Amino acid sequence: MTGRGAGPAARWLARLAVLAAVGSLAVLVLSLGEGGLLVVGAGLLGLVLLAAGTWWFLARRGVLRLLGAVVAVAAPAGVLVLYAFAGLWRTALVLVLCWGAALACARGALRAARPERAGRGVAAVPPERPYLIMNPKSGGGKVGRFTLAERARELGARVHLLDPSAPADVAALAREAVREGADLLGVAGGDGTQALVAAVAAEHDLPFLVVPAGTRNHFAMDLGLDRSDPARCLDALTDGEELRIDLGDVAGRAFVNTVSFGVYADVVQRPEYRDDKAGTILALMPDLLAGEGVQRLDARIDGTALASRQALLISNNAYVSPDDLGGAGRRPSLQDGELGVLAIRVESAAAAAELAVRGSQSEALTVTTAQRVEVISGAREIPVAVDGEALRMATPVVCTVRPGALRVRVPRDRPGVTVPAPRVDWRRLLGLAFGRSEG
CATH class of the missing domain: 2.60.200.40 (Tumour Suppressor Smad4)
Structure with a gap:
């Protein structure tokens, strides 16, 4: 994208980013005689000591591990004490604020200038014979806490609750459900279980429903689902849309994350x-x-x-x-x-x-x-x-x-994916700010 092709919001944010960056350099130059270089040098030294201390803490035992912990904590604290006692805290604060404003505006500009992704799905016909596998132990008992099995059954789904005391082959359960006529497969559990059943859904080109009932559920987050209320994902059974997404493969085994x-x-x-x-x-x-x-x-x-x-x-x-x-x-x-x-x-x-x-x-x-x-x-x-x-x-x-191997069924009403700004590229920002091509 060229600077001319970007919207006015992207151009103005890019100009503000450049202005704030120039401002931080001006503050540094004007404060050279008043400890400006000391502010930057001490900050870099603190960062180096923090990284070194963290390494010693992780890679060593005994006294060296203790020393690493002390260095990792003392380094940033020492920098702050130096700024305070040397009267440099105002300069440091202004530099941090200027540079922070530059980065915030730069990210905003790049986000505003980025073309929209085709993230919305296509309308989907509700399934007639959905089949969901639920792990009642996953996520500290989210299946029971959110009454997921009961809600799914009310929406017409057949639910299989896993027995924590008798480990089951969830892929085999999913294949059996397909043989019995299931037209949608889903999982309420962690990402590992999601991947196993997703592989079966992809194999038979069936829609797959993700219910984030695990501990972290990175897959659900990147699908734009509501991880705080997994029951909302069940709305996809009656008011859903479909996304085509990629599926990873490691030595013949599917992975979603x-x-x-x-x-x-x-x-x-x-x-x-x-x-x-x-x-x-x-x-x-x-x-x-x-x-x-x-x-x-x-x-x-x-x-x-x-x-x-x-x-x-x-x-x-x-x-x-x-x-x-x-x-x-x-x-x-x-x-x-x-x-x-x-x-x-x-x-x-x-x-x-x-x-x-x-x-x-x-x-x-x-x-x-x-x-x-x-x-x-x-x-x-x-x-x-x-x-x-x-x-x-x-x-x-x-x-x-x-x-595009996996058809994912998601509720039409969902939080959506919060797409982070691209990596800060100052050459591109200059192009946005002054209407030049990225080149």
């Missing part, structure tokens, strides 16, 4: 992880991050080699860049027909500090998209976390995406 290799996958394999997540992570991190002989991951991303990474995250469509904290953990679209790829290698406090300062420009971090990712290892099989479920898979492990 992510596949993790490396550090996180190793952690979730441990039986104690479910009962004590934080304690398990702290106990294992030193060995997984800095231990001798820890296996690293190699991968081929659409044919491009990526060597010796500690962790690799493959997602069904790309998540927002780690630089854009305002939208982190969200996918702007589930219809782009691509995998998101995030790989990391941080093996020292210096590398952690460099990552904190440079973000996605750091050599420690790879952020990209792909159609195919092949994970390679010297081991015959490796731990893999698929939508949070702990598995082991034979190597090499291949991840692909199936564009």
Whole structure:
């Protein structure tokens, strides 16, 4: 898009962003003799020490772990104390406000200038024989708390309540329902269960209903569903519309959110992880991050080699860049027909500090998209976390995406997806502000 093609709101926000950025530079220049450089230098040093302390806390034990915690807490506190006692707090505050205003206006401009995505669905005829699988234990008992089974039955659905004491093959239950004439499949549970039944729905080209009754329900969030009231999703049975979205595939198994290799996958394999997540992570991190002989991951991303990474995250469509904290953990679209790829290698406090300062420009971090990712290892099989479920898979492990493979039935009246602004691109902002092409 060119600056001339953007609306007036985008152009004015871009101009305000440029003005605020220039203002922050002017404040810095005018305060050079009054500690302006000290403000910036101390801020960067605090960020570096915070990252280094966090690394020591995660990758070391005993005294070094305690020292890391102290450094991580003391670094930002020390910067604030320095600003206060050196009389620099006003300069620091003005710089922060100017730069914060610049970023806020920049994100607003880029959001306003972005073309609308085709996110709405098409009207759908209510199903005649819907079949829903519900996990009463998921999400701390949301199925019972929101009376989901009763409401679904009132709307004409056949409901199968899973027995927590007798694990069931939910994919087999879904296939049996299809054989018996079900014309819609749905799940009230977590993302791992959603993926298993979604695969059956895609296999038979049936609509799939997502009821976010799990703990986090990232899939439901990126579909624009109401996670605070899962019962609202049942409205799709009588007043719904349909979306065509992509489905990830890892070694023949479907996934709706992510596949993790490396550090996180190793952690979730441990039986104690479910009962004590934080304690398990702290106990294992030193060995997984800095231990001798820890296996690293190699991968081929659409044919491009990526060597010796500690962790690799493959997602069904790309998540927002780690630089854009305002939208982190969200996918702007589930219809782009691509995998998101995030790989990391941080093996020292210096590398952690460099990552904190440079973000996605750091050599420690790879952020990209792909159609195919092949994970390679010297081991015959490796731990893999698929939508949070702990598995082991034979190597090499291949991840692909199936564009438009899944028909998702959603209620017509739903919150919708909050799409974060694109990554701040100052060259593009200048084009918006002054009517030039992005070039």
